[in-house]
Amino acid sequence: MSGVERIAAAFEAARSDGRGAALMPYLMSAYPDLDTSREIAQAYVDGGADLIELGIPFSDPLADGSVIHAAGVAALNAGAHVYESLQVARTVSDQVPVVVMCYANLVLARGLERFADMLVEVGASGLIVPDLPLEEAPAALAACDQRGLALVPLVAPATPDERLHQIGARARGFLYTVSVTGTTGERAVNDGALPGVLARARAHTDVPVAVGFGISTPEQAAAAMQAGADGVIIGSRLVRAVGEVAPADAPAQARALVEAFSGALVVPGRDS
Amino acid sequence: MSTTLPHRFGPYGGQYVPELLMPALTELEAAWIEASEDAAFQARLTSLLNDYVGRPSPLYLAERLSEVAGHPVYLKREDLNHTGAHKINNALGQALLAKRMGKTRIIAETGAGQHGVASATACALLDLECVVYMGTEDIRRQRPNVQRMELLGATVVGVDAGARTLKEAVSAAIRDWVTNVADTHYIIGSAVGPAPYPVIVRELQRIIGEEARAQVLEKAGRLPERVIACVGGGSNSIGIFIPFVDDADVQLIGVEAAGEGVETGRHGAPLTVAGRAGVLHGSYSAIMQDEDGQILEAHSISAGLDYPGSGPEHAWLRDQGRASYHAITDQQALDAFALTARLEGIIPALESSHAIAWTLANPDSAIDVVCLSGRGDKDLAEVLDKLGIAGPAS
Ligand SMILES: Cc1ncc(COP(=O)(O)O)c(C=O)c1O
Numbered sequence: 304m305s306g307v308e309r310i311a312a313a314f315e316a317a318r319s320d321g322r323g324a325a326l327m328p329y330l331m332s333a334y335p336d337l338d339t340s341r342e343i344a345q346a347y348v349d350g351g352a353d354l355i356e357l358g359i360p361f362s363d364p365l366a367d368g369s370v371i372h373a374a375g376v377a378a379l380n381a382g383a384h385v386y387e388s389l390q391v392a393r394t395v396s397d398q399v400p401v402v403v404m405c406y407a408n409l410v411l412a413r414g415l416e417r418f419a420d421m422l423v424e425v426g427a428s429g430l431i432v433p434d435l436p437l438e439e440a441p442a443a444l445a446a447c448d449q450r451g452l453a454l455v456p457l458v459a460p461a462t463p464d465e466r467l468h469q470i471g472a473r474a475r476g477f478l479y480t481v482s483v484t485g486t487t488g489e490r491a492v493n494d495g496a497l498p499g500v501l502a503r504a505r506a507h508t509d510v511p512v513a514v515g516f517g518i519s520t521p522e523q524a525a526a527a528m529q530a531g532a533d534g535v536i537i538g539s540r541l542v543r544a545v546g547e548v549a550p551a552d553a554p555a556q557a558r559a560l561v562e563a564f565s566g567a568l569v570v571p572g573r574d575s
Numbered sequence: 576m577s578t579t580l581p582h583r584f585g586p587y588g589g590q591y592v593p594e595l596l597m598p599a600l601t602e603l604e605a606a607w608i609e610a611s612e613d614a615a616f617q618a619r620l621t622s623l624l625n626d627y628v629g630r631p632s633p634l635y636l637a638e639r640l641s642e643v644a645g646h647p648v649y650l651k652r653e654d655l656n657h658t659g660a661h662k663i664n665n666a667l668g669q670a671l672l673a674k675r676m677g678k679t680r681i682i683a684e685t686g687a688g689q690h691g692v693a694s695a696t697a698c699a700l701l702d703l704e705c706v707v708y709m710g711t712e713d714i715r716r717q718r719p720n721v722q723r724m725e726l727l728g729a730t731v732v733g734v735d736a737g738a739r740t741l742k743e744a745v746s747a748a749i750r751d752w753v754t755n756v757a758d759t760h761y762i763i764g765s766a767v768g769p770a771p772y773p774v775i776v777r778e779l780q781r782i783i784g785e786e787a788r789a790q791v792l793e794k795a796g797r798l799p800e801r802v803i804a805c806v807g808g809g810s811n812s813i814g815i816f817i818p819f820v821d822d823a824d825v826q827l828i829g830v831e832a833a834g835e836g837v838e839t840g841r842h843g844a845p846l847t848v849a850g851r852a853g854v855l856h857g858s859y860s861a862i863m864q865d866e867d868g869q870i871l872e873a874h875s876i877s878a879g880l881d882y883p884g885s886g887p888e889h890a891w892l893r894d895q896g897r898a899s900y901h902a903i904t905d906q907q908a909l910d911a912f913a914l915t916a917r918l919e920g921i922i923p924a925l926e927s928s929h930a931i932a933w934t935l936a937n938p939d940s941a942i943d944v945v946c947l948s949g950r951g952d953k954d955l956a957e958v959l960d961k962l963g964i965a966g967p968a969s
Binding site: 361362363365366372379385386406407408410412433434435436437438439456457458459461462466470481484485486 | 757
């Protein structure tokens with residue numbers, strides 16, 4: 304199966320498993336250290352993750368809020384490199400699809416083709432480049448398409464219809480809808496505009512629509528599902544949790560949280 | 576006029592930003608094009624530049640410095656502008672544009688503090704809220720400018736990430752913009768960032784070169800052999816270069832920070848070193864990075880040149896062979912700073928001192944025009960400390 308097909312199958316499987324939306328926890332690779340991050344990846348799977356988003360540490364992550372920024376910097380200060388960080392995907396990539404989240408300069412430094420080859424090598428299914436908008440994406444899209452990898456684009460609440468249409472048509476794997484205007488980070492309230500944002504995204508694409516940025520409680524995840532999301536991405540909440548305990552306790556901590564989020568996505572009245 | 580601006584200079588430039596910012600960049604580009612064609616807007620900007628900033632700035636033949644250099648050195652006196660540097664040309668233009676776009680809040684980053692002061696000044700004048708991001712190391716070494724910004728009503732937000740200098744301040748400003756894009760305009764302080772910023776900043780700074788070209792023709796009766804400017808992100812340099820680009824015999828010299836020496840890695844000279852290009856702060860250009868593509872920290876005694884990136888148009892001018900880029904060490908800049916003060920009674924900014932140092936170190940020119948991009952009052956404490964002259968306790 305290609306990466307694109309694996310992602311589609313994972314969304315399907317979540318549904319037939321009785322969940323209203325697929326759960327996609329974000330993992331900062333090499334944080335708090337390489338070995339622990341591998342164990343956390345496995346803990347995510349054991350806790351019920353349907354897909355995993357694997358963040359590669361970057362020195363200047365412009366789309367990230369303080370929690371993910373700090374985790375990335377900590378990983379770099381501890382000596383993280385792109386090659387080793389990508390290898391973390393191998394731990395789980397035969398169990399769930401792994402979508403790598405990586406800033407543009409890390410991809411360009413290696414060269415698009417070489418970077419895409421590395422993704423294939425480690426078993427990744429897709430790639431998200433948060434600072435590669437539509438205009439800059441054609442070459443990366445071609446490199447991913449050639450290898451059956453999904454280049455997942457982002458859209459925002461303020462993305463105009465015309466642009467949403469163009470992005471939706473080029474979306475592979477799923478469309479990543481940013482739920483709030485801002486950087487990644489936990490937020491107290493869910494945006495009441497979410498159903499509208501999701502409906503608009505869905506009208507412009509054939510792939511599943513996932514929502515991320517700001518979702519930090521199981522209640523918010525359930526609300527996103529009810530608002531129509533096919534997938535829910537949990538980032539800063541998990542990264543913070545992992546940083547709050549000793550590395551030895553981080554996997555159990557991560558697993559418990561992922562279980563709670565996963566439970567919140569079970570469709571009411573459909574217990575298995 | 577066209578309905579879009581160029582987004583690339585050869586392979587350089589582009590818009591490597593989160594999707595959240597794309598509508599704002601499109602809006603900014605359209606507003607800029609409209610304003611460029613609006614005679615009333617242009618008249619207001621010109622009148623402010625003349626009566627408020629004090630333009631045109633003089634072109635001054637620095638005779639005693641020329642003697643040491645061995646060739647005539649004309650200084651383009653941007654240090655005499657209101658707020659003490661070229662930064663006000665850009666800040667005022669962008670603040671007027673923001674007002675026209677109906678934005679109520681301005682954010683800016685600053686390294687040396689000159690762009691922060693210029694933005695705070697423009698915001699005071701135009702009644703806009705102003706938030707300035709500044710690395711905490713720069714807050715330490717450019718203290719007078721922090722006090723000026725606060726006096727002008729701006730909020731200065733210290734940025735503690737990384738090396739606590741300009742790169743992190745730009746990143747923090749971009750994150751603020753991502754979050755508050757609806758009512759906020761980001762006045763970027765140099766010819767960097769995603770399109771259309773490099774073009775907007777260039778157009779607002781080209782007045783430096785337009786004036787200088789006319790002035791040197793009048794005073795010297797000829798074009799200069801070399802036009803020299805320091806390069807942090809590249810705004811004073813692109814501003815003075817552009818009107819001379821078609822004068823094939825005029826050499827364009829950009830001077831970056833060699834810091835402790837280019838060979839030590841502790842510098843701010845990505846154009847000079849000319850390694851692999853990459854993406855920083857929204858555009859593809861000459862940057863300092865490691866093998867993986869992680870951005871490296873720059874090092875310079877001058878906060879305004881302490882930046883690992885560069886404006887994309889400079890990278891293109893370099894590749895085409897139209898401009899060349901060189902680097903001057905901290906020590907050379909300090910020496911030029913002290914010499915200019917003694918010989919000319921002018922205290923230059925440490926940034927501008929790099930350009931002066933280059934003309935001194937490279938004789939064999941018929942005439943040089945050097946952009947004196949700003950004045951050095953802000954640098955006194957740091958320089959006195961480095962020169963081993965005791966200043967007042969601080
Ligand atoms: C006086 C002065 N000159 C030069 C610079 C460098 O910026 P740029 O390269 O954009 O002109 C600065 C930046 O802070 C400055 O304050």
